[in-house]
Amino acid sequence: MNDAASHPRERAFRIPALLVGALLAAACAGPPAGGGPSPSVDRPSGAGDPRVGLDAGWMDAESAIRNMEHVASRPRPEGFYDEADLGNILLANSDMAYRGNLLFMGSFHGFQIWDITNPASPTLRTTVVCPGGQGDLSIHGDLLFMSVEMPNARVDCGTEGSFEPGADPDRFRGVRIFDISDIGTPRQVGGVQTCRGSHTHSLVPDPRDASHVYIYVAGTSDVRPDAELEGCTALEPEEDTTSALFRIEVIEVPLAAPQNARIVNMPRIFAVGEDVAGLWPGGAEREGAQTTARTDQCHDITAFPAFNLAAGACSGNGLLLDISDPLNPVRVEEVFDPNFAYWHSATFNNDASKVIYTDEWGGGTAARCLRSDRHNWGANAIFELRGRELRHRSYYKLPAPQTEAENCVAHNGSLVPVPGRDIMVQAWYQGGISVFDFTDASRPFEIAFFDRGPMADELLLGGFWSAYWYNGRIYASEMGRGLDVFRLTPSEHLSANEIEAASLVQWDVFNPQTQPRVAWPAHPAVAGAYLDQLRRAGAVSASRVDEIASELDRAVSLGDAAARREALTRLASTVEGLRSGASGIDARRLDSLTGTLRDLASGR
Amino acid sequence: MKRRTLLVAVAALASCGPETEPPRTVQPGAPGEASREADPRAAQPSPARHTPADAAFMAAMIPHHAQALVMTDLVPKRTERQDIHMLAERIDASQQAEIAQMRRWLESRGETAPPAAHVGHGDHEPAASEAHGMASPDELARLAAARGPAFDRLFLELMIRHHEGALRMTRDLLATEGGGQEPELFQLISHIDADQRAEIARMRRMLNAQLP
Numbered sequence: 001m002n003d004a005a006s007h008p009r010e011r012a013f014r015i016p017a018l019l020v021g022a023l024l025a026a027a028c029a030g031p032p033a034g035g036g037p038s039p040s041v042d043r044p045s046g047a048g049d050p051r052v053g054l055d056a057g058w059m060d061a062e063s064a065i066r067n068m069e070h071v072a073s074r075p076r077p078e079g080f081y082d083e084a085d086l087g088n089i090l091l092a093n094s095d096m097a098y099r100g101n102l103l104f105m106g107s108f109h110g111f112q113i114w115d116i117t118n119p120a121s122p123t124l125r126t127t128v129v130c131p132g133g134q135g136d137l138s139i140h141g142d143l144l145f146m147s148v149e150m151p152n153a154r155v156d157c158g159t160e161g162s163f164e165p166g167a168d169p170d171r172f173r174g175v176r177i178f179d180i181s182d183i184g185t186p187r188q189v190g191g192v193q194t195c196r197g198s199h200t201h202s203l204v205p206d207p208r209d210a211s212h213v214y215i216y217v218a219g220t221s222d223v224r225p226d227a228e229l230e231g232c233t234a235l236e237p238e239e240d241t242t243s244a245l246f247r248i249e250v251i252e253v254p255l256a257a258p259q260n261a262r263i264v265n266m267p268r269i270f271a272v273g274e275d276v277a278g279l280w281p282g283g284a285e286r287e288g289a290q291t292t293a294r295t296d297q298c299h300d301i302t303a304f305p306a307f308n309l310a311a312g313a314c315s316g317n318g319l320l321l322d323i324s325d326p327l328n329p330v331r332v333e334e335v336f337d338p339n340f341a342y343w344h345s346a347t348f349n350n351d352a353s354k355v356i357y358t359d360e361w362g363g364g365t366a367a368r369c370l371r372s373d374r375h376n377w378g379a380n381a382i383f384e385l386r387g388r389e390l391r392h393r394s395y396y397k398l399p400a401p402q403t404e405a406e407n408c409v410a411h412n413g414s415l416v417p418v419p420g421r422d423i424m425v426q427a428w429y430q431g432g433i434s435v436f437d438f439t440d441a442s443r444p445f446e447i448a449f450f451d452r453g454p455m456a457d458e459l460l461l462g463g464f465w466s467a468y469w470y471n472g473r474i475y476a477s478e479m480g481r482g483l484d485v486f487r488l489t490p491s492e493h494l495s496a497n498e499i500e501a502a503s504l505v506q507w508d509v510f511n512p513q514t515q516p517r518v519a520w521p522a523h524p525a526v527a528g529a530y531l532d533q534l535r536r537a538g539a540v541s542a543s544r545v546d547e548i549a550s551e552l553d554r555a556v557s558l559g560d561a562a563a564r565r566e567a568l569t570r571l572a573s574t575v576e577g578l579r580s581g582a583s584g585i586d587a588r589r590l591d592s593l594t595g596t597l598r599d600l601a602s603g604r
Numbered sequence: 605m606k607r608r609t610l611l612v613a614v615a616a617l618a619s620c621g622p623e624t625e626p627p628r629t630v631q632p633g634a635p636g637e638a639s640r641e642a643d644p645r646a647a648q649p650s651p652a653r654h655t656p657a658d659a660a661f662m663a664a665m666i667p668h669h670a671q672a673l674v675m676t677d678l679v680p681k682r683t684e685r686q687d688i689h690m691l692a693e694r695i696d697a698s699q700q701a702e703i704a705q706m707r708r709w710l711e712s713r714g715e716t717a718p719p720a721a722h723v724g725h726g727d728h729e730p731a732a733s734e735a736h737g738m739a740s741p742d743e744l745a746r747l748a749a750a751r752g753p754a755f756d757r758l759f760l761e762l763m764i765r766h767h768e769g770a771l772r773m774t775r776d777l778l779a780t781e782g783g784g785q786e787p788e789l790f791q792l793i794s795h796i797d798a799d800q801r802a803e804i805a806r807m808r809r810m811l812n813a814q815l816p
Contacts, residue, residue: 079644090649124627151785156634188632316802363795
């Protein structure tokens with residue numbers, strides 16, 4: 001584990017709240033120096049880390065930042081906060097989805113639509129009141145899907161709740177469907193109720209039929225009574241084969257008629273043979289179903305359609321699913337980790353050779369980044385994926401210890417699409433945001449961070465729910481403080497070319513739980529990113545890299561197309577010549593660089 | 605006059621481009637129904653209500669958790685198994701935090717939290733203790749007296765039973781009228797259920813690993 005923060009050479013910005021505005025206006029000063037990877041530590045020391053000891057406050061907390069720039073901050077809008085009850089979960093922000101220049105911010109109270117045409121100045125367009133929580137969102141075309149599990153959710157989006165005892169026909173727990181063709185007036189057009197509600201969901205396209213999409217539903221709370229939703233039973237599968245435990249639901253949404261969305265499959269992804277609960281230990285010494293507690297649910301499933309895979313973070317296990325037939329996901333691998341409390345979410349790297357699973361120890365409401373908490377608890381576990389076998393390689397946890405007033409544990413993030421490297425940006429609730437490299441699965445290290453002091457001197461629920469890279473910026477949803485936008489800045493860990501190359505990747509739609517495969521365009525910044533990596537790794541001498549870089553600059557600026565093609569082709573051959581003797585990641589980067597130069601030469 | 609002022613204001617906003625248009629707030633209806641404009645300050649969640657069973661659950665779970673801490677306190681001097689040390693450390697950290705959360709929940713709702721002392725030693729009402737999987741004073745004494753593999757086995761058996769008792773408590777709460785629906789409590793019991801199930805699975809593995 002890298003503990004760069006403890007390195008004595010490190011400097012970082014520590015920003016009194018009143019200066020934030022000024023800093024937002026001005027570009028940050030040059031990159032601070034940083035330390036390289038250092039040996040792993042069992043518990044975070046926090047020595048010298050500017051994230052330690054930040055003053056508490058709601059919108060005026062002290063903050064610390066390194067290797068990124070805080071370009072915008074927008075508090076929760078009117079109606080989506082209660083100044084007298086800042087930690088009220090019923091008004092908290094949650095997960096995000098993106099379409100074009102719009103950011104859809106989920107909330108336990110509904111959702112908000114932000115215009116991010118200018119990322120430094122997000123503008124609120126519409127707030128939609130429709131309580132339910134958690135409010136995780138996905139988008140397909142003009143349809144927006146929302147996860148709902150909280151007992152106060154109503155079919156009609158009413159705010160009066162559903163606290164009446166017993167079965168309530170007005171209660172809604174499942175997946176809501178909105179039409180967002182008019183972003184000023186989203187309409188509810190459908191909804192599918194499920195036995196355990198929808199804690200999260202993942203949108204999965206059907207490669208053979210574009211007229212519908214599938215939604216995988218992960219339900220984690222109690223099973224509703226049959227009187228409220230017919231067919232729901234919380235009995236163990238040994239007692240009732242229709243048990244709502246040990247399964248996920250697959251919803252089919254006909255795009256032309258979303259009101260007809262329905263559950264079309266309830267795959268038993270925990271089954272071994274005929275035993276629907278077969279995955280879990282204790283079978284041999286089971287004293288009877290009533291006293292045998294087993295883990296029986298998925299918290300989050302990340303689909304990676306380009307590879308026909310999905311990774312399920314399923315409470316007691318990490319699962320790998322084959323989704324070649326998206327209607328019938330099939331478990332192909334499972335892993336168990338003695339250090340994991342609760343498998344929460346998953347992220348693939350871009351070539352699906354690694355999977356990061358997160359452990360939401362403490363459920364997100366507890367302070368689990370204390371100095372006394374081990375570094376491999378409430379952390380990410382990084383696995384290598386070879387064929388269909390997952391092998392554990394390391395853990396990564398926020399390096400800076402947090403206080404008892406800050407709920408903190410590994411939470412949602414996404415890849416930062418730097419070619420030639422595996423980099424992720426991740427939210428850690430009140431632990432802030434951490435950007436880290438896991439190119440070497442055994443040696444992850446931190447690149448950049450942002451952190452605020454606690455919301456208050458006592459623990460109020462808050463912090464970053466999600467932090468995702470989208471079209472050149474990091475957008476982060478703060479449960480209690482709103483929307484924050486960041487720009488990565490060059491440092492010794494990340495070059496200007498690498499940031500520019502990542503920013504070339506532009507999505508029309510981004511649903512973080514449906515991972516898109518990145519392909520970089522032929523662009524000098526992409527070639528520059530590989531060159532910077534080869535130099536940083538010492539694979540090619542600095543003077544050689546400089547020669548190649550200046551020849552690249554000269555070649556791409558040539559006005560004559562034939563001359564440009566010839567210079568770039570020659571440069572590609574030069575780079576290819578460096579290939580002999582190189583191995584592993586260095587060889588792959590040389591190959592990618594050669595390919596990029598050839599594509600540039602041919603004008604592709 | 606009033607109207608003209610409004611028009612001027614709207615025109616001024618419009619001239620600044622779309623960025624300065626005031627945000628709209630809408631509240632959709634049931635599927636298929638139209639959405640309506642809403643006042644964001646009025647459309648607030650109704651205050652969360654809790655039932656007497658919710659408060660009783662929290663008040664009972666505090667001593668239940670406290671007994672887990674009594675058991676984990678015995679671990680350091682009685683076993684050399686690293687996995688059991690780690691398990692105990694994890695349970696200790698998790699359940700201390702949950703006890704604090706449950707206390708906050710009760711106190712902020714004007715309910716009485718059990719006093720810090722006199723909890724967890726298995727000396728309260730025996731019938732409830734047994735139903736909740738708690739260890740009896742006699743079992744705690746046997747655990748305190750055990751060492752090595754005998755301790756490991758008894759510790760795991762008692763802790764599995766203890767965790768299963770917690771799951772039963774959450775299930776019983778959900779079976780009461782309106783129980784477990786208050787949002788913060790709902791989150792907590794969903795979490796306790798998931799966390800302790802995963803921990804039981806881990807303990808079963810450890811117990812199986814110990815078998816010859």
